[in-house]
Amino acid sequence: MNRRIFLPLAGALVALAGVRAVSAAAETPSPDQAPGLVSERIYNAAKPRLLQVRSVLASADRQSSIGSAFMVSADGLAITNYHVVSQFALEPETYRLEYTAADGRKGLLQLLAVDVADDLAVVKVDQPAPEFFEFDSQALAGVLPKGQRLYAMGNPLDLGFTIVDGTNNGLVERSYQQRIHFSGAINPGMSGGPAVTEDGRIVGINVAKQLGSDLVSFLVPAQFAAALLKKAAEGPVPAPESFQAEVGRQLYAWQDGMYHAIAEAGFRDVASGPYQAPEPSAPWFTCWARTNENEVPKPRANDNTTGCNTSTALFVANDLTTGLVLMSHAHLKSVDLNPFQFATFASVTHPAAGIGLFHRKWQAAQECHEDFVQAEPAGEHPAVRVVWCARPYRTFDGLYDVLVQAMTQDRTGEALVSRMNLQAISYDNALGLTRRFLDGIRWKS
Amino acid sequence: MIWVEILSRQRDVLTRHRIAGDSVTIGRGYANDVVIDDPHVAVDHLRIGRDADGALVAEDLGSVNGLYLEGIAARVSQATLDGHAAIRIGQTLLRIRDAAYAVPVEQPIATLRPRWPLLVLLTLIILGIELIGAWRGDFREFKAATYIQPLLIVTAIVGIWVTVWTLLSRIAARAARFESHLLVGLTAMLTVSVLNEFLDFGAFAFSMPDLVEARFALGFIVIGAAAFIHMRLIGPARLPLKLAGAVALPALMVGYHAIIDADQQRTLDPPSYVHLLFPPAIRLTPLKTEDQFLKDLGDMKGRIDKARVADKP
Numbered sequence: 001m002n003r004r005i006f007l008p009l010a011g012a013l014v015a016l017a018g019v020r021a022v023s024a025a026a027e028t029p030s031p032d033q034a035p036g037l038v039s040e041r042i043y044n045a046a047k048p049r050l051l052q053v054r055s056v057l058a059s060a061d062r063q064s065s066i067g068s069a070f071m072v073s074a075d076g077l078a079i080t081n082y083h084v085v086s087q088f089a090l091e092p093e094t095y096r097l098e099y100t101a102a103d104g105r106k107g108l109l110q111l112l113a114v115d116v117a118d119d120l121a122v123v124k125v126d127q128p129a130p131e132f133f134e135f136d137s138q139a140l141a142g143v144l145p146k147g148q149r150l151y152a153m154g155n156p157l158d159l160g161f162t163i164v165d166g167t168n169n170g171l172v173e174r175s176y177q178q179r180i181h182f183s184g185a186i187n188p189g190m191s192g193g194p195a196v197t198e199d200g201r202i203v204g205i206n207v208a209k210q211l212g213s214d215l216v217s218f219l220v221p222a223q224f225a226a227a228l229l230k231k232a233a234e235g236p237v238p239a240p241e242s243f244q245a246e247v248g249r250q251l252y253a254w255q256d257g258m259y260h261a262i263a264e265a266g267f268r269d270v271a272s273g274p275y276q277a278p279e280p281s282a283p284w285f286t287c288w289a290r291t292n293e294n295e296v297p298k299p300r301a302n303d304n305t306t307g308c309n310t311s312t313a314l315f316v317a318n319d320l321t322t323g324l325v326l327m328s329h330a331h332l333k334s335v336d337l338n339p340f341q342f343a344t345f346a347s348v349t350h351p352a353a354g355i356g357l358f359h360r361k362w363q364a365a366q367e368c369h370e371d372f373v374q375a376e377p378a379g380e381h382p383a384v385r386v387v388w389c390a391r392p393y394r395t396f397d398g399l400y401d402v403l404v405q406a407m408t409q410d411r412t413g414e415a416l417v418s419r420m421n422l423q424a425i426s427y428d429n430a431l432g433l434t435r436r437f438l439d440g441i442r443w444k445s
Numbered sequence: 446m447i448w449v450e451i452l453s454r455q456r457d458v459l460t461r462h463r464i465a466g467d468s469v470t471i472g473r474g475y476a477n478d479v480v481i482d483d484p485h486v487a488v489d490h491l492r493i494g495r496d497a498d499g500a501l502v503a504e505d506l507g508s509v510n511g512l513y514l515e516g517i518a519a520r521v522s523q524a525t526l527d528g529h530a531a532i533r534i535g536q537t538l539l540r541i542r543d544a545a546y547a548v549p550v551e552q553p554i555a556t557l558r559p560r561w562p563l564l565v566l567l568t569l570i571i572l573g574i575e576l577i578g579a580w581r582g583d584f585r586e587f588k589a590a591t592y593i594q595p596l597l598i599v600t601a602i603v604g605i606w607v608t609v610w611t612l613l614s615r616i617a618a619r620a621a622r623f624e625s626h627l628l629v630g631l632t633a634m635l636t637v638s639v640l641n642e643f644l645d646f647g648a649f650a651f652s653m654p655d656l657v658e659a660r661f662a663l664g665f666i667v668i669g670a671a672a673f674i675h676m677r678l679i680g681p682a683r684l685p686l687k688l689a690g691a692v693a694l695p696a697l698m699v700g701y702h703a704i705i706d707a708d709q710q711r712t713l714d715p716p717s718y719v720h721l722l723f724p725p726a727i728r729l730t731p732l733k734t735e736d737q738f739l740k741d742l743g744d745m746k747g748r749i750d751k752a753r754v755a756d757k758p
Contacts, residue, residue: 297586337584339724345584347722364753368718369745371652374732383725383732385652387718388742392753400749409725427746431739438735 038198042151043163045200046070048131051099052155053080053109053123053192055087058096065318068154068193068206069099069109069123071132072229076125079225080192081207082114083315085121089114089247090317090395092240099125102161113232114243116250117177118224119207119315121192122232133194136201139222144180144203146170152184152206152217154193162190168203172218176258176284176310179218180204186217195219247316248396251424254314255323255399259422259429262325267436270306271444272331275382275408275416278440279308280327286311300337301345305330307419314424320362322401326421327437334413342413350417352387352405363401366391372409373438380442382410384418388434393424402430406441416441447493447501448546449479452531452538455617455682469493469541471534472506485510485535493526493541501526501541510535560624567631571603572596574638582721599634606630610675618679625678633671637664648719650729657719661702665695 051069056062067084071077078099088095088111097109110124138144148168155161166184182195186209195204204219238246265282279287285308292303307328314323330350334342355366368389375381384406393399404420420437422430447469449462462479470477474488481490487508496502504523505512511520515530515538524532528542575595583591607623607630615621640663648656673691677684733741 300584300586338581339726340581341584343722343724344582347720348584351720352718361758364749364756367745367749367752368654369741370654370718371733371738371741372728372730373735373738375735385722385728386738389718390745390749392749394753394756394758407722409728412724412726427743431742434742435735435739 038149039151039163039165042196042198042200043153043161046133046153046163046194046196047102047161049129049133050102050153050155050161050193051078051080051125052101052158052161052189053084054098054100055085055095056098058094063098064095066155066158066189067191068189070153070192070194070202071125071129072134072202072225073132073233074128074130076127076129077112077229077233078109078123078125078129079194079205079229080121080123081205081220082116082119082121083207084192085109085111085114085123086315086317088240089121089243092243097123099123110237111240111243112237113228113235114246114250115224115228116247116314116316117254118220118228120205120220120225120228122228133196133200133202135222135226136197136203139197139201139203140226142221142223144168144170149198150182150184150195150203150219151198152182152186152190152193152195152219154186154190154206156187156189158189166215166217171221174284174286174311176261176282177314178221178224179207180221182206182217182219183215184217185209185215244395248393248399251314251316251322251396252398252426255425255429258323258325259425259433263432263436267440269440270329272304272306272329272416273333273414274411274444275329275331276440276442276444277329277416277418278327278437279306279329280325284310285325298335300335301342302333302335303330303349309421317362319359322356322424324356324421324423326419328419330417330419332415332417337413339412342415346407346415346417350405350407350419352389352403352419355389355391355401355403355421356423358391360394362394364392364394366401373406375438375441380445381439382408382416382441382443384408384438384441386438390427390430396424398426399424400427400430401425402434404430404434404437406438408441446544448542448544449493450540450542451481452540454538455680456531456538458540467495470506471539481535481537483535483537486537487534490534496525501528501543503532503541508534560628564624564627564631567628567635571599571631571635571638574635574642575599578642599638603627603630603634606633610679613675614679622678626675629671629674629678633667636667640664640667645721646723646727649721649723650727652719652730654717654719658706658717662695662699665698669695 049071053067053069054063055065057064065087067080069078069080072079085097088097097111098106099109100106107126112124113122146169149165150168151163151165153163164185166182169181169183172179172181186206190206193206194202195206196202202222204221205225207220208218210216262280262282267278268281269276270279287308289306292299305328307326309326310324313321315321332346337345366389368387370387372383373386374383386406389403391401402422402425406418408416418441422433447464449464449469450458451460453459464478469479470489470492471479471481472488472490473481473486489506490508491512492504492506494502502523502525503512513533514521514524526541528546531538531540576592579592579595607627610626611621611623614626641660644656644660648654669691673687676687
């Protein structure tokens with residue numbers, strides 16, 4: 001019965017939206033500002049400055065991934081995404097980089113610089129470029145007005161160069177990485193392409209879209225591209241083999257920055273039953289809660305979990321995204337379980353496993369250490385049983401995926417199971433956060 | 446008077462011939478006192494007589510395959526017999542004794558204490574441990590199968606194990622000895638159950654995940670020991686060989702397990718931590734300070750880094 005009521009309602013909503021769209025179009029003032037004409041002008045100007053970038057598997061002479069790029073200097077420098085060139089950057093002996101221009105010219109690309117954190121790369125084509133894009137000054141200053149019309153270009157799905165329009169919706173909130181929220185259709189293959197204003201100046205670089213949503217896409221702000229371009233233009237041309245170590249260095253620096261920012265933003269205490277535990281205050285964490293209260297059959301122990309995690313992950317390679325941080329606290333309380341059953345309930349529902357997928361290409365085996373720990377002063381902290389696991393990255397020196405799980409040991413039918421997942425973190429940062437985390441698990445004051 | 450006993454390979458007497466007089470001939474031909482249907486025995490193979498002291502002497506009558514005395518590798522043409530060691534002609538084992546051979550004194554029949562109360566008690570203890578284990582870990586809604594299934598599993602394991610040994614016993618020793626085999630089987634099962642419980646408790650109580658790993662090795666040591674006792678029950682012959690088998694089985698299985706484990710260490714990323722938790726009161730290891738714990742974690746870094754370098758792509 002309920003479903004039937006919704007159908008006409010939904011129909012009314014669609015009709016309403018249609019009317020609004022039409023009226024919005026009707027309000028557009030001058031005729032030469034009609035969307036079709038603007039995008040035609042922009043595309044015609046941009047066409048000779050656009051590139052399609054192909055990662056080619058050298059041994060087979062076939063493309064293995066494609067993306068887009070755009071010219072930014074007369075001597076042939078172009079900007080694209082790091083993730084478009086990541087195969088070549090990490091495995092230069094297996095892949096090579098090629099470009100195809102809009103007029104069909106082809107050639108080899110040289111990789112000059114990468115910025116893994118902001119997903120950018122600077123490449124150089126093998127001939128000078130008479131036409132190239134310039135950066136928008138408002139974008140460089142970071143004061144792009146929300147609602148401004150933007151035009152994104154690239155070669156989606158290898159269908160040919162394309163222009164789509166959309167709206168600037170400002171910087172994404174709750175994200176450690178700065179990204180512009182662009183309401184427009186960005187599709188695979190357009191990565192690395194430019195997003196420009198109506199006068200054709202660069203405001204961002206197409207980077208991603210949100211799956212399971214409509215027209216929610218993301219751009220890397222232009223100022224990062226300008227900075228990387230400056231670095232690439234000034235520095236010497238690095239050897240292709242040097243990029244893997246460079247990616248490792250950037251990952252190391254990135255995690256150092258992020259984990260220090262987390263520590264700097266501080267922690268707030270959340271209460272769970274008789275305990276309180278730390279939660280990160282940094283704004284780019286998404287916090288949530290869940291309960292098993294209304295499950296069927298009726299649970300014999302309550303499980304109320306709250307947690308916070310970062311929502312953005314760092315693309316490193318096609319089969320490696322990393323950098324997720326999670327902190328969660330599960331307050332478990334027995335309803336009618338005896339102490340042994342309660343302990344089994346805790347071990348089965350909250351196993352100390354799962355730092356993320358294990359990919360042997362990127363990571364070596366993890367090792368765990370566990371013990372019963374009493375933080376000082378003993379009057380404020382319950383004893384906890386801590387399982388601490390670390391899994392080293394094989395390719396990137398000094399980085400580990402770390403899992404910390406602490407279960408309070410002061411009661412028989414009630415416990416707090418606190419957990420931290422720290423991906424791609426240095427050992428020292430992990431130890432520091434572990435101390436902060438354990439210090440924060442205490443009895444409610 | 447001379448007794449000629451033809452023995453099986455397990456040294457059981459197959460047939461026994463009583464010969465009046467002080468001399469016996471043995472061979473395949475029907476002119477002999479004792480006829481043996483062994484194609485490797487000569488028509489006239491052996492003569493048993495007495496020497497000057499009256500001791501029994503065996504003498505090869507010129508056979509192709511000769512005469513062998515138990516415990517001596519080389520062929521002999523003549524041998525003095527003590528009634529204890531067997532002799533071999535062809536592929537047949539013989540034992541020669543005379544009327545003076547001393548047999549052990551009569552053994553009183555043991556008071557026939559019934560064994561079933563002990564067997565029932567052991568069975569109940571084993572099933573009880575299983576039931577308590579199932580109850581201890583049952584945090585879900587009640588399902589009868591949660592409790593019946595472990596009982597069926599141990600019953601099946603012990604049942605199959607004991608049946609196999611009883612059958613082997615029946616074939617090799619011509620005596621089933623079901624109760625004895627059942628006693629051994631139940632004792633082994635009980636040992637494994639108790640051991641598992643202690644390992645689970647200990648792993649949590651001392652924060653030693655390796656104890657859980659030891660379960661496999663200890664289990665196979667118990668199985669090896671049980672197999673040895675079963676084999677002894679079947680017969681006392683070749684004990685060293687049986688002992689070797691009982692040692693080799695767990696050694697092989699533990700070795701195999703270690704190899705598999707080492708392979709998995711590199712490939713499967715198994716989190717090696719204590720999976721099964723117990724109430725806080727079970728903890729026996731002292732509480733560490735936070736500093737000590739973090740220091741232990743710091744010490745672990747070297748191990749992890751070394752393993753990372755050792756695991757070449």
